[in-house]
Amino acid sequence: MTPHGARAGEDAEDLDVEEVLALVRNSNGNHLPDPAARGETDSARTPHQPDPAARPGTRHRATPWPEARALAERAGRNATRAARRDPVSAPLDTALGLTLAAPLDALTDLPSFDTSAMDGWAVCGPAPWHVRDEGVLAGHAAPAPLTDGEAVRIATGARIPPDTSAVLRSEHGRTDDKGRLYATRDVVPGQDIRPRGQECRTGDQLLAVGTLVTPAVLGLAAAAGYDTVTAVPRARAEVLVLGDELLTQGLPHDGLIRDALGPMLPPWLRALGAEVTAVRRVRDDAEALHEAITTSDADVILTTGGTAAGPVDHVHPTLSRIGAELLVDGVKVRPGHPMLLARITETQHLVGLPGNPLAAVSGLLTLAEPLLRILAARPAPEPYTMPLRDAVHGHPHDTRLVPVVLRGDEAVPLHYNGPAMLRGIAAADALAVVPPGGARPGQDTELLDLPWASGGIGVCFT
Template structure:
């Protein structure tokens, strides 16, 4: 019998396996990079701003007032220097501040009389100095940073046209089980497939490209092997399966992996719920993440193994755990780590109801799993680690 690996060690093992198998980085156009991961630090290609720019509409002046108007600078113009005291140019927000400028006076703080301007500049300068935000060659973001719209905008302002990124992992989903219905009401021994519709959405939110989703896969060894081979042929780098991770009469995942020559990275984890989870590597380098068939256990396996694996494959850091203060007692699970679904109530984490392995009601109203280490219990008022659930944003 395979002894389960500690939950924290399992996360690290699959993360390291993913990191070792991370694909080469490729340049990606800015508009297509959202949700990917920087493979190199984002270094400024120029000073930011590249030249001094006005923060307001007004007058760029040299020396004391009054100032004789000698020109105009709009955004996009190359400004000529102010050569003499007592001169100024009209300037628009974003316009290049002329060399020699000693002050910028806002339109609302100025008066124009007969071609001359008078007024008082504000105490704080109304222009951005060259390099105020960053100096050329400065690293703004490290490798491993997820690309967001904010990162894309920053890269564009630095002068980038493409970003060197890790490609989005290509994933597939195989749902095992003859008992599953894909439409209609459950009954007569058959249940609705709750994972086939849900897991692809979670995989996309984790930043992957779902290239195949197939199910229900028949409860035979031949069907399991054929489905795994089909996912490989579809180009999946990570194949998630649901069900069949035990050793019952219709559990064929382990024999299928053996027939395909797979090697285990993790085989069974000391965590409740969801302990019969696994990650194996096929001879071609593809990963198979075997998730239990009970829905809540499936999502425990997703956050425990699949997300750390994907982080490694994309060059990101191992997903960090946040902290919460428990608002009620949470039982332990003996020698196993207990991942307990919780919701936030008044800033404190409280266990939710309806958390059986086969239930999804509790999960739908939760913010994540409180981590109760082996041999302990969670006490109200104590601080616990939290494994967050994916939200509506891409990670």
């Protein structure tokens, strides 16, 4: 098994974090021009591709899966260069999942005063000790100094009285019938005292630029005196759920089916570092789709369905109409072959996801994840492999993404992995990247972690 983690020591072109962080500065505060200024009319844009009106009679060339992911990363870099977004000052309760755009330097010594590491007694000099009547609690003002032969009850985290020799733990002390305190073990000077500045001194760099804000980072920032952190702003994402056949509640009936992607995509996008600004439902109508796309101010628009060449598949004609540039038009991957990535403006992209749920997940991890990762200045996860317990049938020419669960040192392929099924991935820990032709039992296979199983910030879905 090949272990996985964050990349280290990569070139800037591979990691992208330093470049993205450097570009998050001195913007004019506007991510995108006003919708009217960016192409409400056909003549407002210069087309970047041939008109795909002839598409039904032609076969486009699908992009290999690894290349498609690389193209999505490149699109993210180009958008970052064009946008030059200002860093944001994010309150701690909203900063989870962001990337630090400035170092986290300590604003105070930690601890900021000598504190007790244990419940017990602060003692001065050798035993026996006379114990003061009143103890010292955390959060109280500075206590009076101790003198030789004196002790005072003290709580964990409380300020150490001046001239204290050591802290004697509660379980290591006893008192006689006269109330004098004795130690049941040797007392070492300084024991169980956390001296001021033990963890850091004011001005010490605690975390570097590019650090992902995790719950532990939030705790450290608060302890170090921060109310806000300076971070890379979240990319704004909007989801357009296409289709007249979709229900938002109740049981399927009369040819109508429940919408699975509307509930699934927003939390997944948040786990990838995006701010989901809206989820809009768009009927199967070319004008309605055109209006939805051209009025969106999101950095990334995601559409569901409509990417093939059926009678109500309006995504390609609409992209052609507004002069968008197709960067990826189909990917050699199953499920999810008809996914696409288009550049609408220098700072706005559209990811076209297939309408089948598992195919949409494939598109999300193939195109949206690399794009959003770069925009968020997150490092790429280190690729890792595990042997498959069972054989997996492959496509003759395309990569397959197959849900698996991790059991010990093996990845176990799951059933219910058809493009319209979610039963397999709902139980999965990862997706196995199965090369063309399939994989045999015991073959090491690359895995893509799913947010809820990766052990990273994605588990929080905020």
